[in-house]
Amino acid sequence: MNTQNLPEIAKRTLIHSYKRPDIVFERGKGVYLYDTSGKPYLDFISGIGVSSLGHCHQDLVEAAKKQIEKLWHCSNLYHSPPHIELALLLTQKTFAEKVFFCNSGAESVETAIKFARKWGHTNKGADCYEIISFKKSFHGRSMGALSATGNEKYWKGFEPMLDGFKFAELNNINSVKKLISQKTCAVILEPIQGEGGINPAEKDFILELKELSREHNFLLIFDEIQCGLGRTGYFSAHEYFGVTPDIMTIAKPLAGGLPIGAILTTSKVGENINPGEHGSTFGGNPVTTAVAIEVVKRTSDKNLLNNVRTNGEYLKSLLEKLKERTNGITDIRGRGFMIGVEFNKNPEPIIQKCFENGLLVCKSGETTIRLLPPLITTKEQIEEAVSKLEKAILS
């Protein structure tokens, strides 16, 4: 196919749910993407937190090839080795005792909502179905995940939302207390809000939330779809707080870019789900789980996590200096390689300039540029990115 016509064909044939530029990415290697003309782009989005080991990591390519020649699919009616091995690995690397696999972030949030409601029904009665979420949160586009999302912007045109969701303010424990009742089965929270502007939850707030969950007997759900699996310099972002949830959702980087999601639970939650109560045709697919095993082994490696912390601090320090010597940056937030650069105006023109300069970054919230570089990004690549960002700010 003639690659020059592709943007025009895309305009005619694809539903315009995304505003895409008129270039087409053809290949990726490490932290760079290449368009059809061969121009390189330093990828500081990583497919929105997906390609955490960079593009086309050789070990992941090998794992996919090896599995694809053996078995692609056998359905969840049966076991397959990588499915079980990945579940075991995740229980070894996290708080979890039970795992369910699906295909995306939204699907894992849907599943978490179902599991929390089922736990509420079994333990506290059929009226116990309410979930407290947070303003500015983002949990996905399917109806349950959308209903849990604390931003009306995403609801417009799709109302009514599902019944049973209430919204508190992040880092305001009294706003949570006011919403707790006998009907509360869970609180759902991103340890760092990803789409809402890179807003980190504070340690004291999480500790108090955990205490409330014990006192009032509700579940704590951490949505680590964007901030988990090494992104913050901890394998699970919540390790920073020293607190574990009852349910955790993960997805994006889990299989390095192949579609996967997972719901990790304690046994009290997982053992409450019986055959026939939940399912997924593709969830735990042998190829995606074979690749995910390699991703989990590498992103839980102490050396990699230390590098994310050190290089994340380095990135932050360069951004702080950039803030001093340019106009418009008002705040730098985040942890590890999940960084938000807040501007005093809509940063879209700067994002566009970065794009033209060969740097991919994206917006979060209304005034924040989000940086989610691959976890393997070096100091030199950080310097290259900050220099391109500076050029974009000054132009």
Ligand SMILES: Cc1ncc(COP(=O)(O)O)c(C=O)c1O
């Ligand atoms: C925190 C969080 N939860 C859920 C989702 C939804 O994931 P997906 O796009 O894979 O459905 C996202 C996606 O950006 C996310 O950042």
